[in-house]
Amino acid sequence: MKVAVVGATGMVGEVMLRVLEERNFPFTELLLVASERSVGKEMEFKGKTYSIIGLQTAVEAKPDIAIFSAGGDTSLDWAPKFAEVGTTVIDNSSAWRMDPTKKLVVPEINAESLTKEDKIIANPNCSTIQMVLALSPLHKTYGINRVVVSTYQSITGTGVKAVRQLENEYAGVKDEMAYPYPIHRNALPHCDVFEDNGYTKEEMKLTRETKKILDNNINVTATAVRIPVVGGHSEAVNIEFDNDFELGEVRRLLSETPGVTVQDNPDTNTYPMPIYAEGKNDVFVGRIRRDESQPNTLNMWIVADNLRKGAATNAVQIAEYLIANDLI
Structure with missing residues (x-):
């Protein structure tokens, strides 16, 4: 399971990484993604050093899941590009929430509505x-x-x-x-x-x-x-x-x-x-x-x-549901 965290250097992104670690999220490869000004910087996660990569590099890596916490404009531009290569995007911004073609998900309430065809999933507002x-x-x-x-x-x-x-x-x-x-x-x-x-x-x-x-x-x-x-x-x-x-x-x-x-x-x-x-x-x-x-x-x-249930935790719970129900 290849997972990308987009906006990894931001406030929500850092909490996202803590939640992934605490919940022992089952990935085999982790991509930490941020804006071009952060590319090449290093971050620690579970005792391992990761280099930040850019969005295009992340798309080319074709992750199974990409969790976005990088702002609405970035999500509007890049979520479709990830989806086109088969990645399931879980987006924390407001970009897709009211799009009638996208699911707005709180797992405890409506995760059962998700299908394999849902390639961009919106995380509600905190x-x-x-x-x-x-x-x-x-x-x-x-x-x-x-x-x-x-x-x-x-x-x-x-x-x-x-x-x-x-x-x-x-x-x-x-x-x-x-x-x-x-x-x-x-x-x-x-x-x-x-x-x-x-x-x-x-x-x-x-x-x-x-x-x-x-x-x-x-x-x-x-x-x-x-x-x-x-x-x-x-x-x-x-x-x-x-x-x-x-x-x-x-x-x-x-x-x-x-x-x-x-x-x-x-x-x-x-x-x-x-x-x-x-x-x-x-x-x-x-x-x-x-x-x-x-x-x-x-x-x-x-x-x-x-920053947790209002953002990172809810997004990770969506990803966990997708994996548990073979929707990836």
């Missing part, structure tokens, strides 16, 4: 993945009509430039900024660019991707906020169901969902937080309570490491 993983069992049981979500998102979702901005602001150093305003001791209601409807691209990803993954009839409205946190994304989610529910049953359904860990005990101050989610692959759910302002409505707090 904030979407953690939310739909928790929503899925509840939608199957009660039917979701509407979701109102406010996100509190880690600067790591922006990238290394944002991490440097926060570190510089901690130190009182003025340098290049990833955001239009300081992020230290601040909250920016501005994740990604604004669209014509006044929502940001990040907010509309939550709306559009949830519909594609779960059910086109689910209405979603979102507010996405960037906060000075590095461990993961947090979400306050209000869910209106078609049918009533019991809180004990909700907790049971979530506890039995693969990839979800329930942390919900107010008596012991037990609830999810990004400081504890960091470095873990699960989605953590807590603060589970009935919305007392209207019927059939639930509030939850959902937290996950956006």
Whole structure:
């Protein structure tokens, strides 16, 4: 099994390599791929030194799987070239997510839709993945009509430039900024660019991707906020169901969902937080309570490491599913 990691030197790419190592991913050959300016540089993986190669060299090597974390433009240009030589591409960017010919996959929810013909597979947005993983069992049981979500998102979702901005602001150093305003001791209601409807691209990803993954009839409205946190994304989610529910049953359904860990005990101050989610692959759910302002409505707090389940882990799980089901 020949595997290429495209964008291996980036923040998600480095986490991807850690996840591959932790999960003992079954490859026989590993290609570490990055932009031309990184070609020839060396990286260590499992005690072995690898030289970074360019995209064209990687295409010519015809890997079985290529996991992309190199940005939308790179994916649009190069994913089809890999697919043409028989490689199955799993793409972390937004480039292919809303393409009606491409599957948008969270393995625990809809991996069974994948076939050998799916040569470009889209990984959902980080904030979407953690939310739909928790929503899925509840939608199957009660039917979701509407979701109102406010996100509190880690600067790591922006990238290394944002991490440097926060570190510089901690130190009182003025340098290049990833955001239009300081992020230290601040909250920016501005994740990604604004669209014509006044929502940001990040907010509309939550709306559009949830519909594609779960059910086109689910209405979603979102507010996405960037906060000075590095461990993961947090979400306050209000869910209106078609049918009533019991809180004990909700907790049971979530506890039995693969990839979800329930942390919900107010008596012991037990609830999810990004400081504890960091470095873990699960989605953590807590603060589970009935919305007392209207019927059939639930509030939850959902937290996950956006670089892991929100990106690298989900992509590796897709690859594992493909191998386990002879789809490569």
